[in-house]
Amino acid sequence: MNERIHKLYSLIEDESLDVLFITLPKLVYYFTGFYSDPHERFMALICVKGEEPLLMVPVLDYEKAVRSTNLSRVISHQDAENPYEVLKRHLNTGISRMGIQAEHLNVKRYLALKEATGAEEVIQLDDRIADFRVIKSEQEITAIRRAIQCIEEAVSDTVKLVKPGVTEVELVAELEYRMKRLGAEGPSFDTMVLTGEKTGLPHGMPGTDVVREGEFLLIDAGVFVEGYASDLTRTFAVGELSQRHKEIYETVLQANRSMIEAVRPGVSFGSLDHAARSVIDNKGYGEYFITRAGHGFGLEIHEYPSIHGGNQDLLREGMVFTAEPGIYIPGLGGVRIEDNVRVTKDGVEVLTSYPKELTVIGV
Template sequence: MHRADIRLPELQLYSGPAGGQGDHRGTNLVSAYSSRQAVVRSWLSENDVCAMVISSAANIRYLSGFTGEGHLVLFAGGGGLCTDGRYELQAAEESPELDCVLSSDGHLGAVIEYARAQGVERLGFEENVVTYAAYRRLEEEFGADALRATSSITQDARTVKDDDEIARIRRAAGIVDEALTGFLDQLQPGMTEKEAAFELDRRILTGGADAIAFQTILASGPSAACPHARPSSRVLREGDMVKVDVGGRVDGYCSDITRTVFLGDPDERFVEVYSLVYEAQGAALERVGPGAECRELDEIARQIISDGGYGDAFSHGLGHGVGLEVHEAPRLSARSTDTLAPGMVVTVEPGVYLEGWGGVRIEDLVLVTERGYEVLTGTPKWRDDCGR
């Protein structure tokens, strides 16, 4: 058995570098972490489970503020971050109320040793995150009957954002709006897709984003027929449609927006397809609000596109939740069982994709409010009959 090096709370009240200010998170954020952890502890009590292992990086950050690598273990009386020496000081800074657990047996070894030290007999784990190899090791240590699988405790809690989370998403969306609007106004033939995507990313980062939320999608001409095409060495040409799907990240929270533009005077087919997608998005947006069934929103947009003759070309769901991850619950799709509630942030993004021709997608980020919705993304869409 490898020794677990546990930094108990009284030893981990790290005050930062000399002259530092200690825990910089503020009372509101610390209170938020405590409230979020209480949801997990309530599940533990209701299900007669001693402790829960959280392995999703997004869930760990949501519950504790920790942004390093490892696992979070929560039990009724406390919790610990099972990590390694690279993140010891970081854990003390970001999550000083939690034990910092280090082990020569790796992150999972630290989990096992910490759980043993706490007298844990029944252990919960995230079944959609833990690998089969990790599960087998937990099974060997605790026995199959002692393990409790769950996948939705923290994910469900994350669907409704608090004011602080909304402010971060709003900030990320605003930074991307400013960058994208200026970028599209200056987009010209002659650049490659890769060069154009690099320039857009540069604007977002210099504009204040901490990171790009996901690899920027920028596809021109026939390449736009692939919903998630990656930038290539193709040179932008006069008469190309250009589909741009991009997001920024601020304090861990993401934004997501898609605009499709045309270089030059748009042809009749582009105007037809763009107008249809624009109509479908507008109709779905008008139905966003508390109590709206996500499946029905998808149906509204899909029916309009189908009536326009392009039903088979709308090949994905209408949207998804956005937060610490760019794709999270709720899901807006034909199979969704989710219902919208105030505080949810979702995308509404119908599209039409035609092999050999190209594709059009229009995506906005939307906050569900008590009375309806607020669009958080403001980059102008096509105007003047789809011309710039």
């Protein structure tokens, strides 16, 4: 944690800041070891040039914060207090340049911070701070492995319950129950179980649709373990599928493998998208690959990078992201096969181990 906070103070020097605010709860955790969802209440890690960092939390989180972090300065505010007035009492005058996470702050909080600090200039530091987190440490990788193991076991147990007539939401409930039983803090995003034509919706909403033979069943789920996420998608066959269904599946499987084989330090993220997309294009399904090929993850389910054809940033050892090409055909259904991968010194490590070959379930 001390090394991470040191990076924030180096950023203060680089950007000639007087104060820097970290307000995203997951990033407060990243830099301090303390996590809480404050809901509508104000919470921030505050780094003032030349001073020790200050963690400000709602009073109901104060004792937990003191126990969770080794920071020497932790303050709190009561629900009846204006947190920005409390903050103002702990800041020196003469603040001119303030650094913020613009993607997290709403306009009301931005204006309140600006008034409390008296800052004349506000610098957005989202990209600089995101770059701190893009290379995962071994400790972070260990947590990600545990999150992956948890979701793979939960999915493996849940698919045994699939049979014609069971609904999507029933399978969601079974899957999320198993996540918690296996040690997850909770889902890392809204659990997705889709059947039939709805598998052709990249972000479909589970409902009361029932599983039927001769159709796809898509499960896209992940968990948080020790604060870190996993993200797994597998598409299953419920009974015997048509030849076209099988062709779509094999095309996506080839695209997934082609993308992973292209991973190594120094290549562009755009080239990974191309590796997957060219397979799908060559099979005549290019118009149905309507999503990006993957995304980074870690403390958040969606982090840098976004893997699409226009991203010419280069892969670096220690990056972690998803490989998830898909085909989505309205009126028929779709396939997505998603793995979690890590860039190694010489190439790639596939962190997920759940089988990818087409698996028949429910019969």
